[in-house]
Amino acid sequence: MTLTMTPSYPGLPDPDRYGEFYADIPVKRAMAWVVDALITFGLTLLILPFTAFLGLFFYPALWLVVSFTYRVLTIAAGSATLGMRLMSVELRTWKGEKFGLGEAFLHTLLYSVCLSFLIPQLVSMGLMLTTARAQGLHDLALGTAAVNRSR
Numbered sequence: 001m002t003l004t005m006t007p008s009y010p011g012l013p014d015p016d017r018y019g020e021f022y023a024d025i026p027v028k029r030a031m032a033w034v035v036d037a038l039i040t041f042g043l044t045l046l047i048l049p050f051t052a053f054l055g056l057f058f059y060p061a062l063w064l065v066v067s068f069t070y071r072v073l074t075i076a077a078g079s080a081t082l083g084m085r086l087m088s089v090e091l092r093t094w095k096g097e098k099f100g101l102g103e104a105f106l107h108t109l110l111y112s113v114c115l116s117f118l119i120p121q122l123v124s125m126g127l128m129l130t131t132a133r134a135q136g137l138h139d140l141a142l143g144t145a146a147v148n149r150s151r
Contacts, residue, residue: 009094011096012145022148025134031087032087075099076099090146094142107142
């Protein structure tokens with residue numbers, strides 16, 4: 001079966017013709033986010049004893065570093081975080097390719113910036129609910145999309 005791609009994103013499935021690739025993506029991304037937050041929490045708890053519990057004094061910074069590292073490494077390894085994999089979602093570039101380390105780093109950086117400020121985060125959430133490919137602000141900036149993993 002040959003997929004017809006849209007001109008602006010030649011490697012991504014056309015949402016009008018192949019909507020199944022984008023079905024329920026906002027809900028799945030939200031559930032994946034919760035799973036990833038729980039994993040990050042667990043990782044920070046594992047790290048705390050190695051800081052002689054001084055990490056409690058800078059816990060938000062510890063959380064940011066652990067979360068950023070976790071996201072970059074898991075996305076680079078499989079184009080999805082563990083939460084996304086659990087929800088059968090993966091990230092794809094505008095060419096339709098899986099993420100490498102560079103794309104994972106940029107995606108995580110823009111995601112982190114959006115998450116750090118209320119307005120960009122609200123805009124991103126609104127875009128995920130209203131755009132044809134369920135793309136957030138950081139996805140639109142990079143030309144990436146989360147799609148349902150084909151079986």
